[in-house]
Amino acid sequence: MSNLPGGPISARPLHFIFIADGSGSMSGSKIQTLNSAIKEALPHMREVSLANPNAQVLVRAVRFATGAQWHVSQPTKVEDFQWQDLSADGSTDMGKAMVLVADALKTPPMTERALPPVLVLLSDGEPTDDFASGLKVLMEQPWGKKAVRLAIAIGEEANREVLERFMAHPELKPLQANTPEMLVKYIRWASTAVLQAASAPASQARLANGVNVPLPAVPLPSADPTSANDVW
Numbered sequence: 254m255s256n257l258p259g260g261p262i263s264a265r266p267l268h269f270i271f272i273a274d275g276s277g278s279m280s281g282s283k284i285q286t287l288n289s290a291i292k293e294a295l296p297h298m299r300e301v302s303l304a305n306p307n308a309q310v311l312v313r314a315v316r317f318a319t320g321a322q323w324h325v326s327q328p329t330k331v332e333d334f335q336w337q338d339l340s341a342d343g344s345t346d347m348g349k350a351m352v353l354v355a356d357a358l359k360t361p362p363m364t365e366r367a368l369p370p371v372l373v374l375l376s377d378g379e380p381t382d383d384f385a386s387g388l389k390v391l392m393e394q395p396w397g398k399k400a401v402r403l404a405i406a407i408g409e410e411a412n413r414e415v416l417e418r419f420m421a422h423p424e425l426k427p428l429q430a431n432t433p434e435m436l437v438k439y440i441r442w443a444s445t446a447v448l449q450a451a452s453a454p455a456s457q458a459r460l461a462n463g464v465n466v467p468l469p470a471v472p473l474p475s476a477d478p479t480s481a482n483d484v485w
Contacts, residue, residue: 313325
């Protein structure tokens with residue numbers, strides 16, 4: 254609740270959904286880094302939520318591999334959210350993940366007073382199912398269109414064209430994470446800076462006038478030399 258002139262009002266829900274690739278190609282350092290990066294980002298997400306009392310941040314996660322399932326199925330307050338490590342095996346059914354998220358963004362269970370959700374897609378490969386059909390289902394949902402959709406390409410083998418279609422952003426392209434350091438940095442950015450922009454009162458006012466959420470500047474790749482063993 255927020256104390257404003259005229260009495261308290263309830264915070265508007267902001268759904269934040271990780272859409273994570275758990276296919277076999279993610280095994281090893283990729284999935285380990287992804288798990289560690291999300292765990293490291295959570296305390297900062299909680300700080301952002303506390304700083305924006307007009308938005309209630311609700312987090313959940315989808316894992317896609319052979320099929321797609323909710324890794325965390327219930328929208329969970331960020332202050333209560335705990336990350337359980339993902340495993341990696343199977344194929345890359347990204348299209349099924351789009352359908353799963355689309356179902357969650359229907360009204361109901363979404364409410365009309367919600368803030369646009371933040372969807373973060375993380376993948377290192379090529380969809381092995383019908384991605385185009387799944388994306389179409391997602392974009393047919395009003396909250397799918399309004400969502401802040403971000404994508405992180407993990408390694409050189411990630412299909413950037415597919416990730417660009419998911420984002421459909423006129424200026425921002427998928428973030429390219431070719432090292433563990435960059436994956437941690439980009440997940441931190443998507444989980445905190447973007448969340449802060451989406452939940453800030455100024456952004457809520459812009460959205461009421463039909464203006465998209467203004468995204469913060471993307472962090473630059475590190476100039477520090479990296480061991481060849483740490484490049485994906």
